[in-house]
Amino acid sequence: MSLREGEAGAHVPDPSERDPDASGGSGGSGAPADSGGSAVPGGSGGSGGPGGPGGVVGPGSSAGSGGFGVGTLLRLVSGQQGSAARGRGPDGKPALPRFAEAAREALADAGARHDLAESAGLARDRLAAATGEPSDWEELRAAGAAIRDRALLDLGAHLEAFERAVTDAGGTVHWARTASDARRIVASLVREGGEVAVADGPVLREVRLADALAEQGISACDAGGPEGRDRVRAARVAVTGADFLVADSGTVVLLEADGAARACLTLAEKLVCVAGMDRAVPDWTDLEVLLQLLPRAAGGQRLSPQVSAWTGVVPGDGPSEVHVVLVDNGRTRILGDDVGREALRCIGCGACSAVCPVYERVGDHPYDPRGTGPSGPIGAVWTPLARGVDRAQTASLPFASTLCGACAEVCPVKIDIPGLLVHLRGEVVDARRNRPVPTPELAVMRGLAWTMADARRFEAAVGRGSRWARLVARGGRIRRLPGLLGRWTEARDLAAPPAESFRVWWRRREAARRRLR
Amino acid sequence: MRVALFVACVDDAMFPGTGRAVTSLLERLGHEVVFPAGQTCCGQLHWTTGYRREAAGLARRFTGVFADAGTIVTPSASCAAAVRSSYRSMARAADDPDLERAAAGLEVYELTEFLVDVLGVTDVGARFPHRVAYQPTCHASRALGVGDRPLRLLRAVKGLDLVELPAAGECCGFGGAFAVKNADVSVAMVADKVRHVRDTGADVLCALDNACLAHIGGALSRLRAGVRVAHLAEILASTGEGA
Numbered sequence: 001m002s003l004r005e006g007e008a009g010a011h012v013p014d015p016s017e018r019d020p021d022a023s024g025g026s027g028g029s030g031a032p033a034d035s036g037g038s039a040v041p042g043g044s045g046g047s048g049g050p051g052g053p054g055g056v057v058g059p060g061s062s063a064g065s066g067g068f069g070v071g072t073l074l075r076l077v078s079g080q081q082g083s084a085a086r087g088r089g090p091d092g093k094p095a096l097p098r099f100a101e102a103a104r105e106a107l108a109d110a111g112a113r114h115d116l117a118e119s120a121g122l123a124r125d126r127l128a129a130a131t132g133e134p135s136d137w138e139e140l141r142a143a144g145a146a147i148r149d150r151a152l153l154d155l156g157a158h159l160e161a162f163e164r165a166v167t168d169a170g171g172t173v174h175w176a177r178t179a180s181d182a183r184r185i186v187a188s189l190v191r192e193g194g195e196v197a198v199a200d201g202p203v204l205r206e207v208r209l210a211d212a213l214a215e216q217g218i219s220a221c222d223a224g225g226p227e228g229r230d231r232v233r234a235a236r237v238a239v240t241g242a243d244f245l246v247a248d249s250g251t252v253v254l255l256e257a258d259g260a261a262r263a264c265l266t267l268a269e270k271l272v273c274v275a276g277m278d279r280a281v282p283d284w285t286d287l288e289v290l291l292q293l294l295p296r297a298a299g300g301q302r303l304s305p306q307v308s309a310w311t312g313v314v315p316g317d318g319p320s321e322v323h324v325v326l327v328d329n330g331r332t333r334i335l336g337d338d339v340g341r342e343a344l345r346c347i348g349c350g351a352c353s354a355v356c357p358v359y360e361r362v363g364d365h366p367y368d369p370r371g372t373g374p375s376g377p378i379g380a381v382w383t384p385l386a387r388g389v390d391r392a393q394t395a396s397l398p399f400a401s402t403l404c405g406a407c408a409e410v411c412p413v414k415i416d417i418p419g420l421l422v423h424l425r426g427e428v429v430d431a432r433r434n435r436p437v438p439t440p441e442l443a444v445m446r447g448l449a450w451t452m453a454d455a456r457r458f459e460a461a462v463g464r465g466s467r468w469a470r471l472v473a474r475g476g477r478i479r480r481l482p483g484l485l486g487r488w489t490e491a492r493d494l495a496a497p498p499a500e501s502f503r504v505w506w507r508r509r510e511a512a513r514r515r516l517r
Numbered sequence: 518m519r520v521a522l523f524v525a526c527v528d529d530a531m532f533p534g535t536g537r538a539v540t541s542l543l544e545r546l547g548h549e550v551v552f553p554a555g556q557t558c559c560g561q562l563h564w565t566t567g568y569r570r571e572a573a574g575l576a577r578r579f580t581g582v583f584a585d586a587g588t589i590v591t592p593s594a595s596c597a598a599a600v601r602s603s604y605r606s607m608a609r610a611a612d613d614p615d616l617e618r619a620a621a622g623l624e625v626y627e628l629t630e631f632l633v634d635v636l637g638v639t640d641v642g643a644r645f646p647h648r649v650a651y652q653p654t655c656h657a658s659r660a661l662g663v664g665d666r667p668l669r670l671l672r673a674v675k676g677l678d679l680v681e682l683p684a685a686g687e688c689c690g691f692g693g694a695f696a697v698k699n700a701d702v703s704v705a706m707v708a709d710k711v712r713h714v715r716d717t718g719a720d721v722l723c724a725l726d727n728a729c730l731a732h733i734g735g736a737l738s739r740l741r742a743g744v745r746v747a748h749l750a751e752i753l754a755s756t757g758e759g760a
């Protein structure tokens with residue numbers, strides 16, 4: 001199989017969800033049944049979040065707008081908390097809101113905000129301790145980045161090698177182009193059993209395995225906890241995710257804390273491992289570096305409490321049937337983006353989310369209201385790369401960041417997330433350039449660039465702008481601006497511009513000096 | 518030495534005091550300051566908002582205006598970072614090797630880098646009798662890596678009481694277009710920043726980026742918090758009671 005073939009993760013966009021930047025509408029209703037989801041957990045990976053958007057007006061917010069007013073600012077600064085009513089769309093269906101809309105709703109949930117802030121603080125402390133400890137952490141990161149790049153450069157070959165090794169070891173590899181392919185394959189493998197033990201993981205949430213099993217009337221039980229082992233024995237069939245795939249030996253590697261995966265690997269009769277196909281590594285030497293990086297970045301641990309590795313079928317030991325489902329679901333599409341492919345280095349540690357000031361305030365939900373994709377900074381690049389930017393929700397994600405760079409600073413495989421966000425912003429803007437009617441933003445930005453292309457033009461514009469701005473200022477402050485900029489003055493004043501710009505002052509000074517000479 | 522001053526477009530129009538402060542500071546230290554008149558904008562806003570074509574045009578313009586300028590100094594940390602690192606990405610995105618070469622040939626310093634690294638001074642002879650907190654803005658600390666240079670300069674200012682800002686390294690929530698596109702999150706972030714600033718009891722908050730200061734200062738002003746914001750250059754230029 002060639003990775004460049006076909007268009008994995010392609011989907012037919014729901015017209016109602018088309019990027020509404022020009023129309024100003026929100027996302028459409030009704031999530032498409034299937035489209036390129038993605039793996040990789042960002043943070044805890046929980047999908048918890050409210051349903052549809054709409055109808056949220058927090059106490060203290062400016063009347064009717066549902067946004068933040070000075071009351072909200074005061075309340076936030078004083079540490080007071082409010083509560084919020086929340087609702088679903090008028091048709092009762094969950095919609096796919098753009099990031100800013102979903103974020104507004106998440107922000108209004110003061111309880112969740114508090115919890116997020118608290119857990120972010122703890123996660124940051126743990127992360128700082130664990131990554132500050134080894135003196136060679138920076139070298140490890142550089143090695144991790146190089147290892148992942150090398151693996152991705154030849155991903156097709158590694159996956160083929162993996163398939164051969166698994167087959168030689170008595171197992172079977174299945175290729176799933178989309179999430180629904182993966183669901184279908186897994187459902188067909190477990191149907192006979194009627195019951196299945198599951199060691200949950202990000203890739204299983206990505207392909208919405210639970211839904212598939214429920215649809216088939218298959219009862220799923222959790223393979224974790226003290227009763228997990230008995231459940232796995234009783235179910236006989238087990239499904240797990242996978243953290244890494246070692247190509248040359250055909251080994252599936254799982255890192256975990258609760259023992260669910262281990263129970264599945266050792267006690268099931270039929271084992272089904274679902275893996276993102278980006279997680280292949282050529283050999284064990286490369287894996288060793290990643291096994292040092294991942295636990296420290298993920299939970300601030302030196303080593304993963306349990307590392308399980310399983311290769312094919314071993315007579316008389318463990319499962320007598322082993323299946324590995326390799327999920328594409330947009331990964332080939334990411335690989336095809338020369339700049340964006342760096343995102344595939346991701347090893348799913350969640351460190352970027354742990355340090356992200358935006359994620360800290362809004363949680364998982366706004367990044368992917370369906371709860372299948374990664375959240376946090378990596379989600380903001382992964383999802384638009386995997387699904388494209390022609391829908392409002394995915395097109396909004398690259399803008400869901402201040403580009404503060406905290407994520408890139410901690411990423412164990414040195415993904416330049418801010419750089420990828422800027423790249424994707426460019427993709428979003430370029431996609432909009434071809435519209436018959438330019439978006440207001442495009443018109444403004446073009447006008448600005450034209451103004452800046454000439455110093456005299458710029459000076460004249462500054463003069464006009466500041467004369468106007470001083471007219472609307474009161475006591476040296478502007479408290480309300482029209483149009484797009486009104487979002488600035490909802491909670492922030494703007495200092496009135498001075499009567500004299502720097503360059504005018506400079507010229508005046510030069511002239512005075514010349515007269516003195 | 519002779520220094521070409523680069524004043525960010527926002528600073529030129531909205532905060533001319535910063536450019537004046539850099540001028541008087543460098544002249545006080547015995548250097549000659551020139552202001553290449555053709556300069557406008559480095560293209561950062563266009564670049565970070567996704568308008569790569571326009572950004573590349575402005576970057577080409579910038580490299581032309583400053584081509585023979587020698588040492589370039591700017592008080593805007595984020596613009597310094599844009600020229601020093603984003604220009605390369607812009608050139609690659611535009612498939613413009615000439616731009617990449619021209620950008621690599623520019624010698625741009627953010628003010629505190631220039632003072633500490635090139636001039637080798639930390640005591641610039643300033644006097645500023647106020648309680649001051651310093652916000653290490655994201656571009657200054659992460660994109661540029663100015664480290665403790667601003668703090669070393671501030672510690673040498675006479676009469677200045679430097680107070681530590683809690684959670685200083687956390688982004689204030691400005692982020693250029695983010696402040697408008699994701700206004701709610703932006704405001705939630707600045708609310709926390711403002712709370713930390715007020716906790717310090719400082720009368721002045723300083724930084725190396727006026728845009729971030731306008732954001733934090735705008736929230737402080739709305740709340741009538743009684744804390745004002747000032748670019749670090751204005752503190753370093755000050756020799757008297759106020760700034």
Ligand code: SF4
Nearest residue numbers: 346347349350352411
């Ligand atoms: S920090 Fe890096 S490896 Fe970890 S989840 Fe984020 S992008 Fe992936």
